[in-house]
Amino acid sequence: MTTARAVIDLDVPGDVISRHLYGHFAEHLGRCIYGGFWVGEDSAIPNVRGIRSDVVEALRALGIPNLRWPGGCFADEYHWRDGIGPRENRPQMINSHWGDVVENNHFGTHEFMDLCEMLGADAYVNGNVGSGTVREMSEWVEYLTRDGDSPMARLRRENGRDEPWRVPFWGIGNEAWGCGGNMTAEQYALEARRYGTFCRNHGGNELYRIAAGASDDDITWTRALMESLGCLTCGSQPAPVFQGVSFHYYTHAGAGINTEPAVEFSTEQYYGTMRKAIDIERVIRRHEAVMDSYDPDRKVGLILDEWGTWWNVEAGTNPGFLFQQNTVRDALVAAVHFDAFHRHAGRLKMANIAQTLNVLQAMILTDDDGAMVLTPTYHVFEMNRGHHDATALPAHVLETPTATDDVPALSVSASTTDDSALVSLSNLSLDTPLDVRVDLRGRTATVRRARVLTGADAASHNTPESPDAVAPASLETSIDAGVLTVSLPPHSFATVELDLA
Incomplete structure (x- = not known):
């Protein structure tokens, strides 16, 4: 001992720990959506309108604050009109990023918003910059959030939803430095301003627009995005065209993502994992320092919308499905991250673990026979629920x-x-x-x-x-x-x- x-x-209050630091991520990847959240209305597994009931119940117990969808890399090849209307009429596509499998688009906008309502979670929709258009993204915002009479509001009503939804969070593309378009930081910064301009607030729905930012501690991206916003301390300037800047950070044992075992790890690999998890604080500080130099009043939030461990897939599973086991080691990675998040809650406004079901550092593992397992990481989220919207000490x-x-x-x-x-x-x-x-x-x-x-x-x-x-x-x-x-x-x-x- x-x-x-x-x-x-106990008597020195700090920043408020936003509940959105405990956010989640559901991509069309492996068995996260199909076979995870979505089993279909004809499934023998208990469901409500095709959405698996025990999964919803388990996630509601976490007070899940927000859910990011449809990606990830998938977001920048997803065209939202393919996922509305009668399911039997929806066109298929190939999910080239994740397993090269057929995507039937049975889980689309209406199904996702139905899921968010069941969970009591805010929607974080990630739009398509990589292969989409400004018009496509603008019309998706209108379809989701516009009341009254407009072309997209009429289309939504034709598809069975009269009232608009509330969509607080909007992602302007994903990993633009890689799968989202292989852009330079300066090139993407211009695109973020353009796309963000046409993602309009309709009625009472006010979007929190999130620009796709860096990998790990690449502050080049953060600097370019903050520079593009102009003078944030000049009173005559309009509100920032985007309100958040994201970055992604994955934990491994030292050799890199997707290279090491999830369960059969050595002592050296265990401590390498802890070292990498602890390093998240240094990475946050680097991004904070850049943002503080442009935005001392902290008008723009830092968003870590992908984080977690990334191990080898389990033997016998599709390598493109990223299904990995979840151990006590993973739980401690989550715990260390949350401690850092709490200390930086003044600037860090949202974080989304990758991912919610059956992919990477999942909360829940399911199978097609109806089994459901809560992972060690799930329990860290549940035990930490009291930090939601609390004041850091x-x-x-x-x-x-x-x-x-x-x-x-x-x-x-x-x-x-x-x-x-x-x-x-x-x-x-x-x-x-x-x-x-x-x-x-x-x-x-x-x-x-x-x-x-x-x-x-x-x-x-x-x-x-x-x-x-x-x-x-x-x-x-x-x-x-x-x-x-x-x-x-x-x-x-x-x-x-x-x-x-």
């Missing part, structure tokens, strides 16, 4: 052993809502328990509930045969003279819910 010390200032690690080399054993963050607080703690050590003492300053606290998530080892995961191999369990804690004491098992994540006086 080793010891770590931290301090949390300063949480400082005063002393921690290193798990190995430059990987600290302890990661921590905290937030408060009214007279309660939530403390999140991770022991990143692969094989050593950690005794954590947290000095709670400024207010008197008592423990309402404490839970821990771990497994027999860091590769532990859930299956249909053992669905609770990794699941939250009660955790013993104590508070004495304002010091919270928690004993964390190796490779574990814990949350402590506090009542404050």
Whole structure:
């Protein structure tokens, strides 16, 4: 047993942690949509209008705040008119990015918006810049959000929806530096301004337009996009043509994405993964620094709309479907990311894990026989739900052993809502328990509930045969003279819910 010390200032409020930092991503990729969310109305698996019921129930338990769709790379080859009207009349296409399979377009705009309504989630629609047109994107916005009489509003009504939908978030393309068009930063910045101009606010629907940004810490993209917005501190300037700048960041063990095993990993690969996960904070800071130089008032948000682990696919599955197992290691990657998100909530306004079902670091794994498994990552989202729209609290690690080399054993963050607080703690050590003492300053606290998530080892995961191999369990804690004491098992994540006086 080793010891770590931290301090949390319960009376020093910070930035609000937007619930949208706990957002999700559903691309037409593998079995995320078809066989995941969408089973069809004739399926023996319980569904509502073709959307799988147990999946909706499980995601509602997370308070899922938003869902990004239809991609990803798929977004820049998706033409929305192919996905409306009677399903039997919808044209097919080839999903060339993901498995070279036939896409029948049975899950389109109406089905996605139906899903968002079932989930109680805001829609984040990603438009097509790569192979689309300004008119196509503009008309999609009108189709979704325009009330009254207009060509697209009439078309929507012809397809069975009278009232417009509320669509808060709109993506202007995806990964324009790669699958979204192989553009330069300056070229895309001009396109983002043009497309963003014609993505109009209709009636009471106000779009938060998100420009497609960098891969990892390529601040060239962020600088070009911020430069294109002009003077954000000049009072006479119009509102920014886009309100968010995105970037993508995937975690691996050191050799690169899609090159390493999801379950049979070595000690070196485990710690390489933790090192890469921790590095998200440096990457956020680099983008923040560029944005702050153009936008000190933080009018434009930083958006991490793809993040998570990317391992080799499971044996026997289509390599283009990106189906991977999800272990305790993945859960700790999520926990470390959230701690960083909370610390940067003043600029970071949204994050979307890739992806929700059956793809990459999924919340849920399903099969065609009706089985559904909640992954270790799902449980981190659920245990952290109390951070949604809460106020971040300063949480400082005063002393921690290193798990190995430059990987600290302890990661921590905290937030408060009214007279309660939530403390999140991770022991990143692969094989050593950690005794954590947290000095709670400024207010008197008592423990309402404490839970821990771990497994027999860091590769532990859930299956249909053992669905609770990794699941939250009660955790013993104590508070004495304002010091919270928690004993964390190796490779574990814990949350402590506090009542404050």
